[in-house]
Amino acid sequence: MFLDASGSAPLTNRTLEAFHAGLADGWADPARLHTESRRARQLVDAAREALAEALGSRPEHTFLAHSPHAAIERVAAGIFAARRGRDRIVATAIERDATLHAADHVAAGNLTLVPVDRLGHVELDALARELAVPDVAFAAVQHGNHEIGTLQRLDRVAEATAAAKVPLLVDATASIGHGPAPEHWDAMVANPADWGGPAGLGVVAMRPRTRWLPAWPEGDDWAPGGVLVPAVLAAAVALQERLEQLDATTARMRGLVDRVRSTAAGWAGVDVVGDPNERLPHVVTFSCLYVDGEALLSRLDREGIAVGSGSACTTSTLEPSRVLASVGALSHGNVRLGLHPGVTEEQVSRLLALMPRVIADLRTEAGAPGLA
Amino acid sequence: MFLDASGSAPLTNRTLEAFHAGLADGWADPARLHTESRRARQLVDAAREALAEALGSRPEHTFLAHSPHAAIERVAAGIFAARRGRDRIVATAIERDATLHAADHVAAGNLTLVPVDRLGHVELDALARELAVPDVAFAAVQHGNHEIGTLQRLDRVAEATAAAKVPLLVDATASIGHGPAPEHWDAMVANPADWGGPAGLGVVAMRPRTRWLPAWPEGDDWAPGGVLVPAVLAAAVALQERLEQLDATTARMRGLVDRVRSTAAGWAGVDVVGDPNERLPHVVTFSCLYVDGEALLSRLDREGIAVGSGSACTTSTLEPSRVLASVGALSHGNVRLGLHPGVTEEQVSRLLALMPRVIADLRTEAGAPGLA
Numbered sequence: 001m002f003l004d005a006s007g008s009a010p011l012t013n014r015t016l017e018a019f020h021a022g023l024a025d026g027w028a029d030p031a032r033l034h035t036e037s038r039r040a041r042q043l044v045d046a047a048r049e050a051l052a053e054a055l056g057s058r059p060e061h062t063f064l065a066h067s068p069h070a071a072i073e074r075v076a077a078g079i080f081a082a083r084r085g086r087d088r089i090v091a092t093a094i095e096r097d098a099t100l101h102a103a104d105h106v107a108a109g110n111l112t113l114v115p116v117d118r119l120g121h122v123e124l125d126a127l128a129r130e131l132a133v134p135d136v137a138f139a140a141v142q143h144g145n146h147e148i149g150t151l152q153r154l155d156r157v158a159e160a161t162a163a164a165k166v167p168l169l170v171d172a173t174a175s176i177g178h179g180p181a182p183e184h185w186d187a188m189v190a191n192p193a194d195w196g197g198p199a200g201l202g203v204v205a206m207r208p209r210t211r212w213l214p215a216w217p218e219g220d221d222w223a224p225g226g227v228l229v230p231a232v233l234a235a236a237v238a239l240q241e242r243l244e245q246l247d248a249t250t251a252r253m254r255g256l257v258d259r260v261r262s263t264a265a266g267w268a269g270v271d272v273v274g275d276p277n278e279r280l281p282h283v284v285t286f287s288c289l290y291v292d293g294e295a296l297l298s299r300l301d302r303e304g305i306a307v308g309s310g311s312a313c314t315t316s317t318l319e320p321s322r323v324l325a326s327v328g329a330l331s332h333g334n335v336r337l338g339l340h341p342g343v344t345e346e347q348v349s350r351l352l353a354l355m356p357r358v359i360a361d362l363r364t365e366a367g368a369p370g371l372a
Numbered sequence: 373m374f375l376d377a378s379g380s381a382p383l384t385n386r387t388l389e390a391f392h393a394g395l396a397d398g399w400a401d402p403a404r405l406h407t408e409s410r411r412a413r414q415l416v417d418a419a420r421e422a423l424a425e426a427l428g429s430r431p432e433h434t435f436l437a438h439s440p441h442a443a444i445e446r447v448a449a450g451i452f453a454a455r456r457g458r459d460r461i462v463a464t465a466i467e468r469d470a471t472l473h474a475a476d477h478v479a480a481g482n483l484t485l486v487p488v489d490r491l492g493h494v495e496l497d498a499l500a501r502e503l504a505v506p507d508v509a510f511a512a513v514q515h516g517n518h519e520i521g522t523l524q525r526l527d528r529v530a531e532a533t534a535a536a537k538v539p540l541l542v543d544a545t546a547s548i549g550h551g552p553a554p555e556h557w558d559a560m561v562a563n564p565a566d567w568g569g570p571a572g573l574g575v576v577a578m579r580p581r582t583r584w585l586p587a588w589p590e591g592d593d594w595a596p597g598g599v600l601v602p603a604v605l606a607a608a609v610a611l612q613e614r615l616e617q618l619d620a621t622t623a624r625m626r627g628l629v630d631r632v633r634s635t636a637a638g639w640a641g642v643d644v645v646g647d648p649n650e651r652l653p654h655v656v657t658f659s660c661l662y663v664d665g666e667a668l669l670s671r672l673d674r675e676g677i678a679v680g681s682g683s684a685c686t687t688s689t690l691e692p693s694r695v696l697a698s699v700g701a702l703s704h705g706n707v708r709l710g711l712h713p714g715v716t717e718e719q720v721s722r723l724l725a726l727m728p729r730v731i732a733d734l735r736t737e738a739g740a741p742g743l744a
Contacts, residue, residue: 002400002408004404004406004408007401008399008400008401008404009399010536011395011399016392016396017397019395020388020392023383023388023391023570024388027380027381027382027383027570027571028374028380029379029380029565029571030455031382032376032680033666033669033670033673033679033681034376034669034673034678034679035673035676036374036376036678037678050734066438066572066595066597067438067595067596067597067598068595068597069596069597069598070442070597072439073588073596098596098597101588105588120660130700176721187663193401198395198600198602199598199600199601200438200572200597200598200599200600200603201600201601202597216445216473216474216477222534223438223439224439224441224442224445224470225438225439225440225441225442225470225572225574226441226572227437227571227572228570228571228572228573228600228603230570231572231600231603252516277471294405297405297406298405300406301406301407304407306406306407306409307406308404309405316452336614
């Protein structure tokens, strides 16, 4: 019972078939001259075309990187380099670690975080104030937040960045494949593994007007040494499959998430986080007072249920979540669900039936006070 | 008839099966806490262990990168950073473009190329002279050359670098899987696609004593955002399969290459390149006077034969090969064969029977003088 489909999801049969076909047909190095390589090149070009269309970009302005992280690193470094003389980066306080690390690195620490409100929307006045100072290389604003699901109001954000003539880098790694692609961006990053494609790929879309300089003096700026062609093919097929079923899936996911939100809101000492309306359809997060996040995940795992956590999304980072702290939510005992199209009503029911007992048990074990 | 197995090769059934099994079992993000992720982590750890053993390294000092290029970039930047105050890099004149580009970039142009002799061996006296100046951050020396097949005498190279206390970076991207792994290195890079594994992966082995600093301030220094677990599994299985059959394959490849070398040496105006003895068993290169390299590749491709070329290994780089120029060989009309274990005696016979006519035709078309 896999309810942690944020950033990774089981591959569907259609995606697996595309991958297998790609391994048989697209194993050659697409950079060479002979038939085998031309075939690999055709496959990767067709896949890039499909990805570009889904992102609202053009194939010639759509690039494949080795991961979403690598994509963010290269796009951040390249836009920063092209904006010589503007040496500060502005980002929302709830961007991904990858974005903030990359921004902090390329700007040598000259990074300003703009606060968000309790639902996770960036404070537009504060953003405009930061952009008014003419030293901003670019602004990084997510489309949908990977932990709390809130969708930023990118139309208003883009008004502010356009007025200040500052490029807008949109992290769409949690949203593409789960709803319409964002329209307002100068550069955008997407993550195939998040929509049920393979890991080890990132996609970058750039507007033709966006200036960018390569960090390494090579021809292959985005993925030095190339990408795995069958994986690109599988990524494109997975996205196509998601988009074909988008309306039906979105409605069903929204219904399931609404059920989780309203049920969890009724549990004592539990905070449901993120905008209830302007949100990703498939992500929902709640936090449980007096409960240890790792213990909660382990207990659910023993019950055969995989969930994520904002405060424990990696084995090495068990610190309280910066995102949850930024929206003023409880940051411990956090459960993040990411639903994929294979998730059933019954699976969600089972989780909801189990949770109150699990929370109570863990509170008792921890000697926490009783809650009404 | 695929005779361009340098840097890419068709995947064997066993490798494909490992890949398929990995896609079914290892799709989850190995950095998370639940069972699905633990399973992916176990798969990648087991694969890394197998890779480390094959490279003569330890699992904890063996790292996965997003490609051989990305591996070379990160290892070069990291060793350079750790050698603060030593700001020059020394490399042989026949290193890969990826190595020279990375070295030139991290050393801001302070790169010294050491010449090689006509067989492709680095001039040891010249190398020692360069290393005697105490400003060398590291020396980059290939194990086997990807174009001409010559194996460097790494024992003697390592004596020189050890005497100068300079770290030795060995590019083994053309040799691992085709013979014993090199023993003499401080850092080493390998390429799974070269031994019949998938593209989009690089492997780095570092001696425990080798100092290295991360370029990006993140935890995941070698492959930010992670690698595709099923690909790592397939890479390990492909290498295991190659090594199990190594003795038989090597003998057969050597025999085929010897036949190509002696036959081609008999054609008028044809230069056979590289050391006839100290070489990779599966790579052979010859150059044809008055013949255009791209025309030659296209003509063979129309005959259903895929070969490589030192002067036309990518669609964008049709410049004469630096490697061939460095050994004083003809650099135009170059044919590079990379044989994989599936190549048969009959396929090689067909190529050898065809070549004299192809060369003669192309010379006639180009209005080249007749050759005895």
